[in-house]
Amino acid sequence: MSLLSGLKSLFTAAPSAPAKEEDPIVHNGFIIIPAPINEGGQHRVAATITKGEGEDQKVHKFIRSDLIGSRDECITITINKAKMTIDQLGDRLFN
Template sequence: MGILSGLKGLFSGGESAPEAAAEEAVEYKGFEIIPAPIPEGGQFRVAATITKGEGEEQKTHQFIRSDLIPSRDECIAITMRKTKLTIDQLGDNLFG
């Protein structure tokens, strides 16, 4: 690696992080949960998209937590548990 390519990497952020692969949507109490674990440092960050409604009435919340889980499948299970708990606690207030 040359000096210029090394400097380019510093300013461009280097290689881009892998995209989070979304799973199939799960319906829960009128909300739709789409788990989307984010790969990070060989682990997976708890993340999902929570939506409610359709068309112009649709509301969306990006659910991202600090938890890092070694297994993708385990991360999805934890994500589902945490999103359901959040929906139970906040309901529509989740959207602000």
């Protein structure tokens, strides 16, 4: 490995492995599917929030700036933040 490629690897994020699909959580008619994003050994709070089915289904990609060390803890925090967002915004989440 050359010095230049060694330095480059310090500043380049390794490609993240595909995350396993988490079980959906139903909250007030919305479905939350936690999907933490692996970033350099930490996990970003992220989920997909949906409501409805078929052509009437609405989808919101929920991504926050929080980085958590533990994947399991990140999932717990993601679910709590998604529930709070749903409670605060309801259907306005999809506007």
